[in-house]
Amino acid sequence: MGNRISICLWSCLLSLGAAVGPALGRERGAVRLSLGEAIERAQACSIDAMMAKHTYLSQYWQYRSYRAQMLPSLSLSGTIPNFDKSYTSLQNAVTGGYNYVDNYAMRNSLGLYLQQNIAATGGNIQLYTGLDRLDQFAPEREVTWNSAPVSLILNQPIGGFNQLRWDKRIEPVRYEKAKYEYLESMEAITAQAVTLFFDLLVAQQNLDIARKNRDNTDTLYKISQERFRIGSISKNDLMQLELRLLNEGMSINTNKLQLDLAAARFKSYLRLDEGDSVALDIPGSVPGVEIPIEEAYRLAFTNTSFEYRNRISQLEAEMSVAQAKANRRPQATVYARFGLNQVAETIGGAYRNPLDQETVRMGITVPIFDGGVARGKVRMALFRQEVTEAEIDKERIDRKQDIYLKVMQFNNQNAQCAISARADSVAAERYALSLRQFAAGKISVLDFNTAQSERNTAHTSYLAELQNYWNYYYAIQRYTLFDFMHGRNIAACFDVVSLEKQ
Structure with missing residues (x-):
C-alpha cells in the first residue's frame, strides 16, 4: 500500500509541474x-x-467647399434655343385696348460670368460678357444681335447681417x-x-x-x-x-x-x-x-x-447676437452695373462702337414697429x-x-x-x-x-x-x-x- 501511495505522489508532483509560476498556459490559436x-x-x-x-x-x-466660396468662380449660362410661335396680347399705347398679335420669333443667348464674393462687406462683384441673337420670322425675316462686351456688376447689402464674414x-x-x-x-x-x-x-x-x-x-x-x-x-x-x-x-x-x-x-x-x-x-x-x-x-x-x-x-453665440441686432436696423441693397452695350443686325456690328450702359438701383427696408419682437430676440441672444x-x-x-x-x-x-x-x-x-x-x-x-x-x-x-x-x-x-x-x-x-x- 505504501508503494502505491509513493507512486501516486510522484505522478502527482510530475503532473503539477506546469502549475508553478504565475504564467499560465493557453491553447494555440490562429491569431496571437x-x-x-x-x-x-x-x-x-x-x-x-x-x-x-x-x-x-x-x-x-x-471646409474645402467654404474655401472655394472665397475664390473666384466662372460660370456659363445661356438659353439655346428659345423659340416662340403664338398669339400674344398686346396693349395699344394710345387707346389702351388689347389686341392679339402673332409672335413668331426665336431668341438665343449666351453669357459668361466671373464672380468674386467679398467677405468683408458680404456682397459680390461680377464681370460679365454676353451675346443675344433675336430672329424675327414674321411679318418679315429680321436678325438682331445684342452684345455686352464687358460689364461690371456689384450686388452689395448695406446694414444687414454678413454671413460671409462670420463664416x-x-x-x-x-x-x-x-x-x-x-x-x-x-x-x-x-x-x-x-x-x-x-x-x-x-x-x-x-x-x-x-x-x-x-x-x-x-x-x-x-x-x-x-x-x-x-x-x-x-x-x-x-x-x-x-x-x-x-x-x-x-x-x-x-x-x-x-x-x-x-x-x-x-x-x-x-x-x-x-x-x-x-x-x-x-x-x-x-x-x-x-x-x-x-x-x-x-x-x-x-x-x-x-x-x-x-x-x-x-463665435456662434456672438454671431447670433450680431444677426439679431442687424435685423433691427434699416437695411438696403445696392445693385450697380457699368459696362458697354451695342445692338446691330450683324454680329460684327454688335461689337463695333459699343455704347455706355449704366444701371444703379437701391432697395431699402426700414423696421418701424414689430411689437418688440426684434428687441426680444436681441435680449435672448445676449442671454444665450x-x-x-x-x-x-x-x-x-x-x-x-x-x-x-x-x-x-x-x-x-x-x-x-x-x-x-x-x-x-x-x-x-x-x-x-x-x-x-x-x-x-x-x-x-x-x-x-x-x-x-x-x-x-x-x-x-x-x-x-x-x-x-x-x-x-x-x-x-x-x-x-x-x-x-x-x-x-x-x-x-x-x-x-x-x-x-x-
Whole structure:
C-alpha cells in the first residue's frame, strides 16, 4: 500500500509541474496578439475607425467647399434655343385696348460670368460678357444681335447681417476642431480595444486557472482516496476535496461561457473572422513613466479639440447676437452695373462702337414697429451668450479636475502594478508549495484551499491592475493627444493626405 501511495505522489508532483509560476498556459490559436497589436488593428479595421475617418473627411470637404466660396468662380449660362410661335396680347399705347398679335420669333443667348464674393462687406462683384441673337420670322425675316462686351456688376447689402464674414471666422476653427476630434476618436478606439483585450485576457486566464485547478484537485482527490483507505485523512477532508472538484467543474463551464462572450465581442470589434481562435499575450512590466501634472494641464487645453469647441461656441453665440441686432436696423441693397452695350443686325456690328450702359438701383427696408419682437430676440441672444460663457468656464474647471484625478491615478499605478506583480508571484509559488505539501500529507485541505484561492485572487488582481494602468494611460493620452512614453505629439503627426488614400 505504501508503494502505491509513493507512486501516486510522484505522478502527482510530475503532473503539477506546469502549475508553478504565475504564467499560465493557453491553447494555440490562429491569431496571437499583444496589447499594442490589438490597438493597431482596432484603429485600422474597426467600424468605429471607419466612422471616425469618414466623419473627419466630411468636415474636411465642408471646409474645402467654404474655401472655394472665397475664390473666384466662372460660370456659363445661356438659353439655346428659345423659340416662340403664338398669339400674344398686346396693349395699344394710345387707346389702351388689347389686341392679339402673332409672335413668331426665336431668341438665343449666351453669357459668361466671373464672380468674386467679398467677405468683408458680404456682397459680390461680377464681370460679365454676353451675346443675344433675336430672329424675327414674321411679318418679315429680321436678325438682331445684342452684345455686352464687358460689364461690371456689384450686388452689395448695406446694414444687414454678413454671413460671409462670420463664416470666415468660424469655418477655419471648425476644421481645426474636426482634426483634433478625429484623433480623439482614435484614442477612444484605443480605450475600447484595451477594455476588450483585458476582458478576453481575463476570461482566458480564468478558464486556464479553472482547468488547472480541476486537474490538480482531481489528482489530489485520487491521492486522498488512497489515504482515506489507510485512514490517514478523515471522511470530511475527502468530501471537501470532492465538493471542490465538483465546484471547479461548474466553474469551467461558467468561465467557458464568459470566454465565448468576450471572444465574440473582441473579434467583432477588431473584425476578425468568427472562426479564428485568439491567443493574447499578457503585457509585460509597465514602463516607469511619470506624467507631470502641469504639462498634462497645458496639453489638455492647447493640444486638443477642447478650446476649439469652446471657441466655436463663443463665435456662434456672438454671431447670433450680431444677426439679431442687424435685423433691427434699416437695411438696403445696392445693385450697380457699368459696362458697354451695342445692338446691330450683324454680329460684327454688335461689337463695333459699343455704347455706355449704366444701371444703379437701391432697395431699402426700414423696421418701424414689430411689437418688440426684434428687441426680444436681441435680449435672448445676449442671454444665450452669457449662458455659453458660464458653461465654458464650468467645462474648464471640470476638465482640469478630471485631468488631475487621472494623472494622480496613473502616477500611483506604477507602484500598484509592482506590488500586484510581486503578490502574484508569491501566491503562485505558495500554491505550488501547497500542492507538494498536500500531496505529502503535511497540510490540511483547508490550507490547500486557502492557497489556491489566494493564488486565483492574486493573479486576477494583477491583471486588473495592469488593465487600470493602461486605461489610465490611454485616458490621459486622449485628454492630451500626447504620447508620454515616446515623447511624441500625436496631433503634430496628423496627415490628411494619407488619411484620404486609405
